[in-house]
Amino acid sequence: MQTKENTNRHIARRKFLRTCGGIVAGGVIVSLSGVLLKKTVSHDLQTFWQIDPAKCVWCGRCETECVLPVSAVKCMHANKVCGYCDLCGGYYRPNVKDLNTAAENLMCPTGAILRKFVEEPYFEYTIDEELCTGCAKCAKGCNSFGNGSLYMQVNQDLCTNCNECSIEKVCPSGAITRVAQANAYDFKDN
Amino acid sequence: MKKTAGLIPCLLASMAGFAQNRFPKPDFESGYQYPQYVYDVPSEMLWTTVDIFALAVLMGVVAWASLRRRTRLPITIVSIISIAYFGFFRKGCICSIGSVQNVAVALTDSSYAISIPILIFFVLPLVFALLFGRVFCAGVCPFGALQELVNVRNFRIPTALSKVLGMLPWIYLVLALLFAITHSAFIICRFDPFVGIFRLGGTVSMIVFGAILLILAIFTGRPFCRFLCPYGAILSLFSRVAVWNVKIVKKQCINCDLCRHACYVDAIRPPYNNKVKESRSAGVRRILLYLILLPLIMTIAALTLRTGSDLLAGVHKRVQLHEKYHLEGEQAIEVETFIGQGGKIEELTAETAEIQRQFKQYSTVAGALIGLVIGITLINLSLKRSRKNYEIDDANCVSCGRCFAYCPQNNKSSENTQSTK
Structure with a gap:
């Protein structure tokens, strides 16, 4: 009889403790969400990773560090900045002997830069994003010798928007930051 | 190539005004039109709404299946849906596990704004856990679902080992919070084992780690x-x-031990008769003694982690930059860009010292928390409570619903029960 009463008391105590715990836990949830709600971004549901072209140093890590099999970082071309040169620093390697489109003369390792004759002496360059791996070799060449119209951007359609961008962690210039929806792209020709 | 290499340093030095107009804009005579590129910013509105909706509905289904229907099939279906949707389609981001870090940063850094979906992904499973138990783990979390579906055997881990390993999530959590609030890294995201599977690619270490766990x-x-x-x-x-x-059962338990064998997360405790007779006052005194010893363990752990704080601070990007400067000098591309952007080495050194000081403080607290985890685990081991029946360990139960089908009392139809009575 004594022991039975004891166990009953134990069970009652355990139940009471459990209820108290539940109330505390509920309070924690309510107060935590209250505090956090004040800190939300009201206008944007989501932010995006993007490269600031003014800071980018074309180190080539975007190609290798992205978690995707083929990086979400692509080269983009600002035609309104481009000089339409025949001898393009982004298209040809620096010290080529013959200016022809043989692969050994071209900067892009995947042949993603398309060149089209417009009129003497201008050539139009476009990027085939399907082929681009984001190695930034062309952007480096263009920025070194030309107008800097080739530049790197995160393609938001491909980016999985990781909580922690693995490229950002190794970016030497701090060019990758989280930006608001309105600045999801940082175009050079705007 | 050599020419480029020679030119780059000069360019880095004059980053701000990097030459935009070496060549003038061409005057086209042939009426050439500039090509128009359209890059749409994907509207996250739709999918984020679907995410939150799916999260709530799937958790609701699991709660209904585990508490009302007491059957496993809906939970398996939820698992498959979750792997397909949250895993392969949404590529595992955003997830509740990682949201812990965003919440920690939002709570400590006044300039950090947390986005509403992340907040909901953090809070909603907690609310459901407080109401219905770990229904999120059951099959809504793609990681849980994946492990759930591949499981075929249930080799029991020795209790001693599982108790030791059981401390790891807490230690991992404490370290994740430490690195998050110091703005060093999101280690939960970085060492995410299964996201490589969902993305069908990833770093070698990630894939190997994920494969071993799977x-x-x-x-x-x-x-x-x-x-x-x-x-x-x-x-x-x-x-x-x-x-x-x-x-497990609404009716009388017949102590058949089947449910414990079915449970693959060791969440069902068998009946236990505590033979050690200890008077209540002696027990209370013993626990009090342990509670007095607890700060001792915490202090030891805190001091241990404090001594290693410089090592932990090495994860921070700025500290790494500083180390790079001392190892490779100005040759390193990071250092070169840092100086190119107008950074001063003295400022960097000061900043590094500040970060290391901060790490010293935080890692002391983190060490104390780890000590607390170890201490509480030890105290828990000494608490032996007699049980007459099979009891579910609510903390470990993941609501997977395996046990229901194994219980012979559950399977009996009501008429049978009547007749046996």
Whole structure:
């Protein structure tokens, strides 16, 4: 009889403790969400990773560090900045002997830069994003010798928007930051 | 190539005004039109709404299946849906496990704004855990679902080992919070084992780690959930005091031990008769003694982690930059860009010292918390409570619903029960 009463008391105590715990836990949830709600971004549901072209140093890590099999970082071309040169620093390697489109003369390792004759002496360059791996070799060449119209951007359609961008962690210039929806792209020709 | 290499340093030095107009804009005579590129910013509105909706509905289904219907099939279906949608389609981001870090940063850094979906992904499973137990873990979390579906055997891990490993999620959580609030890294995201599978690619270490865990998951229940998942650790606290919890039988238990064998996360405790007779006052005194010893363990752990704080601070990007400067000098591309952007080495050194000081403080607290985890685990081991029946350990139960089908009392139809009575 004594022991039975004891166990009953134990069970009652355990139940009471459990209820108290539940109330505390509920309070924690309510107060935590209250505090956090004040800190939300009201206008944007989501932010995006993007490269600031003014800071980018074309180190080539975007190609290798992205978690995707083929990086979400692509080269983009600002035609309104481009000089339409025949001898393009982004298209040809620096010290080529013959200016022809043989692969050994071209900067892009995947042949993603398309060149089209417009009129003497201008050539139009476009990027085939399907082929681009984001190695930034062309952007480096263009920025070194030309107008800097080739530049790197995160393609938001491909980016999985990781909580922690693995490229950002190794970016030497701090060019990758989280930006608001309105600045999801940082175009050079705007 | 050599020419480029020679030119780059000069360019880096004059980053701000990097030459935009070496060549003038061409005057086209042929009426050439500039090509128009359209890059749409994907509207996250739709998918984020679907995410949140799916999260709530799937958790609701699991709660209904585990508490009302008491059957496993809906939970398996939820698992498949979750792997397909949250895993392969949404590529595992955003997830509740990682959201812990965003919340930690938002709470400590006034300039950090947390986005609403992340907040909901953090809070909603907690709310459900407080109401219905760990229904999120059951199959809504793609990681849990993946391990759930590959499991075929249930080799039991020795209790001693599982108790030791059971401390890991807490230690992982404490370290994740430490690195998050110091703005060093999101280690939960970085060492995410299964996201590589969902993205069909990733770093070698990620794939190897994920594969090892998945192979282990075939032979024992949910190694990641039990011994690593930091969010599961938080959920277990809420599940412990949940309003409604999984019950195996509504009728009289016949102590057949089948449910314990079915449970693959060791969440069912068998009846236990504590033979050690200890008077209540002696027991209370013993616990009090342990509680006095607890700060001692915490202090030791805190001091241990404090001595290693410089090592931990090495994860911070600025500290790494500083190290790079001392190892490779100005040749390193990071240092070169830092100076190119107008950074001063003295400022960097000061900043590094500040970060290391901050790490010293935080890692002391983190060490104390780890000591607390170890201490509480030890005290828990000394508490031996007699049980007459099979009891579900609400903290560890992941609501997977395996036990229901094994219980012979559950399977009997009501008429049979009447007749046996």
